[in-house]
Amino acid sequence: MRFISTRGRAPSLSFTDTVLTGLATDGGLYVPESLPEFSAEEIRAMAGLDYRELAFRIIQPFVGDDLSDDELRDILERSYRHFRHSAVAPLVQTDTNEWILELFHGPTLAFKDFALQFLGQLFDHLLKKRGERVVVMGATSGDTGSAAIEGCRHCDNIDIFILHPHNRVSEVQRRQMTGVLSDNVFNIALDGSFDDCQNMVKASFADQSFLPDGRRLVAVNSINWARIMAQIVYYFYAAVNLGAPDKMVNFSVPTGNFGDIFAGYLARQMGLPIDQLVIATNANDILHRCISDNDHSPRPLVHSLSPSMDIMVSSNFERLLFDLYDRDGAAVAELLADRSAPMQLDDRVLAKAREVFYSYRVDDQRTVETIRRVFEESEYLLDPHTAIGVEAARKVRKSTEQPMVCLSTAHPAKFPDAVARALPTREIPLPAHMQDLFQREERMKVLPNDLAGVQRFMAEALG
Numbered sequence: 001m002r003f004i005s006t007r008g009r010a011p012s013l014s015f016t017d018t019v020l021t022g023l024a025t026d027g028g029l030y031v032p033e034s035l036p037e038f039s040a041e042e043i044r045a046m047a048g049l050d051y052r053e054l055a056f057r058i059i060q061p062f063v064g065d066d067l068s069d070d071e072l073r074d075i076l077e078r079s080y081r082h083f084r085h086s087a088v089a090p091l092v093q094t095d096t097n098e099w100i101l102e103l104f105h106g107p108t109l110a111f112k113d114f115a116l117q118f119l120g121q122l123f124d125h126l127l128k129k130r131g132e133r134v135v136v137m138g139a140t141s142g143d144t145g146s147a148a149i150e151g152c153r154h155c156d157n158i159d160i161f162i163l164h165p166h167n168r169v170s171e172v173q174r175r176q177m178t179g180v181l182s183d184n185v186f187n188i189a190l191d192g193s194f195d196d197c198q199n200m201v202k203a204s205f206a207d208q209s210f211l212p213d214g215r216r217l218v219a220v221n222s223i224n225w226a227r228i229m230a231q232i233v234y235y236f237y238a239a240v241n242l243g244a245p246d247k248m249v250n251f252s253v254p255t256g257n258f259g260d261i262f263a264g265y266l267a268r269q270m271g272l273p274i275d276q277l278v279i280a281t282n283a284n285d286i287l288h289r290c291i292s293d294n295d296h297s298p299r300p301l302v303h304s305l306s307p308s309m310d311i312m313v314s315s316n317f318e319r320l321l322f323d324l325y326d327r328d329g330a331a332v333a334e335l336l337a338d339r340s341a342p343m344q345l346d347d348r349v350l351a352k353a354r355e356v357f358y359s360y361r362v363d364d365q366r367t368v369e370t371i372r373r374v375f376e377e378s379e380y381l382l383d384p385h386t387a388i389g390v391e392a393a394r395k396v397r398k399s400t401e402q403p404m405v406c407l408s409t410a411h412p413a414k415f416p417d418a419v420a421r422a423l424p425t426r427e428i429p430l431p432a433h434m435q436d437l438f439q440r441e442e443r444m445k446v447l448p449n450d451l452a453g454v455q456r457f458m459a460e461a462l463g
């Protein structure tokens with residue numbers, strides 16, 4: 001399979017080259033030239049499959065001949081062996097046809113592990129094969145960073161640099177990153193927002209001349225196609241276990257960079273019968289405003305109780321626009337020429353988006369109320385991001401006849417302060433493998449919001 005840029009002017013790439021790159025040379029994001037589609041019969045046959053086998057069936061068509069079946073199976077086996085639940089992504093019922101898809105049983109307690117455990121194994125395999133050493137550079141609002149570090153720390157051919165907004169991630173999230181003291185891991189706490197971190201990463205991919213010895217950058221953020229691809233799997237997994245393809249299924253997704261919900265959109269394009277995809281936002285509601293009022297105008301960032309979603313520039317919205325604008329790269333390039341400017345979608349495009357996307361905004365107060373209410377109703381403890389998805393689902397779902405799956409993107413133990421506001425007396429223990437988290441020595445470099453300074457630090461570290 002070949003992969004093409006959403007801006008239409010970069011050369012197409014193989015699967016391997018797409019994985020080992022970041023942005024396309026024209027500034028766009030890579031997407032597959034065409035999507036594999038599964039028939040109702042094929043989807044029906046997925047019910048009851050082990051998670052790894054299902055992942056193999058979904059991912060193999062994208063990989064094509066770049067990996068043998070045995071190689072891909074081995075990578076998938078290694079990717080999911082450190083998940084603490086035998087189902088990998090278990091479903092828990094919390095109300096009439098309301099289900100929580102628990103995506104936090106991986107090593108760093110967030111949904112990012114699904115793709116980043118896989119990506120780490122994939123990098124290791126491909127780089128060893130090529131005999132190449134690369135520099136991974138990523139931006140995080142809290143969860144991608146630790147999952148990427150956990151996925152890559154054992155890769156001999158990788159040095160990894162993660163930028164996070166200084167003092168804007170939870171203490172658990174920060175320690176999960178800065179407590180890793182491996183020689184190939186570098187944490188940068190940037191005096192800025194996640195959007196600043198992400199801009200720096202994108203600017204560094206565009207001009208990599210600051211790297212020594214002809215080294216090159218590889219992406220771990222969801223600009224990397226493999227991230228999205230691995231996340232498609234759990235939509236199929238949940239849906240077939242709830243009756244698809246013979247039943248329609250709906251998903252509510254706490255949304256920031258639009259990667260997770262975009263994977264759901266692709267699952268639908270690949271044949272999964274999904275009626276509603278709910279974009280659940282916190283007060284940083286640019287995507288909700290876009291879907292509800294055609295108002296995609298950036299506003300100052302608000303620091304919320306769901307910090308991982310404190311994002312104004314959602315990278316993967318570009319991939320959706322490419323599809324909605326009939327894969328017209330020039331139209332996308334024109335629309336996104338200035339991401340800080342307000343954007344309006346054509347009426348036709350907005351109508352197409354609204355066929356499947358619904359949206360809702362949940363502020364901090366409502367987030368806290370939802371954590372409390374759901375706990376009182378069902379003794380189920382939500383993290384603040386998941387609470388936003390649950391509340392949004394309850395507000396916009398069309399009926400309780402069809403299952404509504406709320407993606408639980410993080411374990412509540414990552415956000416004890418937010419949970420304590422809802423349930424002050426409730427203790428949330430960290431899992432056994434993280435019991436010593438608060439005793440671990442930390443290492444990070446605090447840097448001003450200045451691209452040249454960050455690149456200088458990286459070049460010196462790579463020495």
Ligand SMILES: Cc1ncc(COP(=O)(O)O)c(C=O)c1O
Pocket residue numbers: 110142143144222254255256257258259260261308309385409410
């Ligand atoms: C816990 C959590 N929930 C939701 C999101 C939003 O996911 P996405 O950025 O893929 O929209 C993130 C970060 O991205 C996250 O870390």
Ligand SMILES: N[C@@H](CCOP(=O)(O)O)C(=O)O
Pocket residue numbers: 139140141142143144145220221222223256257259308309315
């Ligand atoms: N919420 C994310 C932000 C980065 O998103 P990504 O999916 O593009 O890596 C985080 O936790 O870092």
